[in-house]
Amino acid sequence: MRITRRRFTQSALAAGAVGTAALSAPFVARAADPLKVGFVYVGPIGDHGWSYQHDRGRLAVEEAYGDKVETSFVENVSEGADAERVINQLAATGHGMVFTTSFGFMNPTLKVAKRHPNVLFEHATGYKRADNLATYAGRFYQGRTISGILAAHVTKTNTIGYIASFPIPEVVRGIGAFTVAARRINPDLQVRVVWVNSWYDPGKEADAAKALVDQGADVLLQHTDSPAPIQVAEERGVKAVGQASDMSRFGPTAHMTAVIDDWAPYYIERVGMALDGSWATGDTWGGFDSGMVKMADYNANLPAEAVKDAQEAVAAITSGERHSFDGPVKDQSGTVRIPEGEYMADEELLSMDWYVEGVQGKLPG
Missing domain, CATH: 3.40.50.2300 (Response regulator)
Structure with missing residues (x-):
């Protein structure tokens, strides 16, 4: 079983960005094509805290779905204009699903979601949603x-x-x-x-x-x-x-x-929904009862x-x-x-x- 893991630097994303026309049709995961799932982190994956736990969730997605998915991440992304640029570049480079994992990514994620209606977005800890943008957080x-x-x-x-x-x-x-x-x-x-x-x-x-x-x-x-x-x-x-x-x-x-914060079960579930076509927007706020905290x-x-x-x-x-x-x-x-x-x-x-x-x-x- 082949698992592709990529760490995208912001400069590499900029160099590889393509036009949004490539995603003009609604995203459908085909058996022959892995679903590209991107993650955007506010800190380094070596912070031993917040971003580290989100990245463990990303790795759990790879383990669960193998060559059905291809994941990537961008770390140390500043909240604000820099975040919008990074999120947009992930959406424009063939990612069918993007998780953005800090409160300050909320408005940038919403802007990019409107720009890329055929990409699925999930934002952690925020409250703004759209047809292709869901939110999630832990209690x-x-x-x-x-x-x-x-x-x-x-x-x-x-x-x-x-x-x-x-x-x-x-x-x-x-x-x-x-x-x-x-x-x-x-x-x-x-x-x-x-x-x-x-x-x-x-x-x-x-x-x-x-x-x-x-x-x-x-x-x-x-x-x-x-x-x-x-x-x-x-x-x-x-x-x-x-x-x-x-x-x-x-x-x-x-x-x-x-x-x-245990994000793995949520990420596995939501990526699975993207793969089988059952994904829908909504809000999840899980606590001790869900195992998210x-x-x-x-x-x-x-x-x-x-x-x-x-x-x-x-x-x-x-x-x-x-x-x-x-x-x-x-x-x-x-x-x-x-x-x-x-x-x-x-x-x-x-x-x-x-x-x-x-x-x-x-x-x-």
């Missing part, structure tokens, strides 16, 4: 709930450091879910956030981690993609939670667990009670018995946003733009 905030439970059990300073990328709802609700869960166990706990305005910048992430530890944080969380915060935690003797994949190798003592193994050095509480919470969220934003939930001003007996609806989660009680500082505008 990562569920994993932040579990992280909050662990942090509440192990902190001695009651100060948690949170290294955040961009102030978009996905990141804000993660901070909120973590803080709500942690403060239900330890009401004195406070969360300090440092915004680095990057998904992947090991230097900035490390500097933020060091600054937070210097300010008293003895647990570090991150919504950034490099293992730098885990390494700082290991060096400074504090605890941490990995992002997107198991990062325990970078901090065997510090790493409590990680919120793992998982927790890495808990560190053996964690208190048994902490692990027990974490495991019970995973089971309760999976079954629907518990929600990450069960009321009462207050915002920073002390105003009740979610009354007791209620929980935040998906529409509110998708647009969350406020800090919960216990988060210090002001949310960037």
Whole structure:
């Protein structure tokens, strides 16, 4: 069985771009022709986090379909105009399906999808769709709930450091879910956030981690993609939670667990639909119940009670018995946003733009 794997550089794509006329007819995968599937990553596949996990999903597609598919990827693609150029070039070079894997790729993906109606597009973490553009994401905030439970059990300073990328709802609700869960166990706990305005910048992430530890944080969380915060935690003797994949190798003592994104089943399913002609646009938001979000193994050095509480919470969220934003939930001003007996609806989660009680500082505008 032959499997073709390609890493496309942006310069190579530019050199090989062809006109859209080549795709003037609706895409149909013929038995003799492999379906060309492209992936666009915001970071390097060696980030050991977000892009790494998406690329594992790409490799799972190759393993599942063999010579029926031909996959390629472009890494380190900046959000904005550069992304539009890369996505368009994939569509114009015979790719029948393109996955774009960062929030900032949303508008560029939509523009290119309109330009190439016969190519199938899938965009991760966005909300804009079209007849040939679907969206998908994981309920990562569920994993932040579990992280909050662990942090509440192990902190001695009651100060948690949170290294955040961009102030978009996905990141804000993660901070909120973590803080709500942690403060239900330890009401004195406070969360300090440092915004680095990057998904992947090991230097900035490390500097933020060091600054937070210097300010008293003895647990570090991150919504950034490099293992730098885990390494700082290991060096400074504090605890941490990995992002997107198991990062325990970078901090065997510090790493409590990680919120793992498992994209492989989704990619296999959607590529299969493209192959058999059953693909349709739509939105997928999977959590613990779907397996799209998982927790890495808990560190053996964690208190048994902490692990027990974490495991019970995973089971309760999976079954629907518990929600990450069960009321009462207050915002920073002390105003009740979610009354007791209620929980935040998906529409509110998708647009969350406020800090919960216990988060210090002001949310960037």
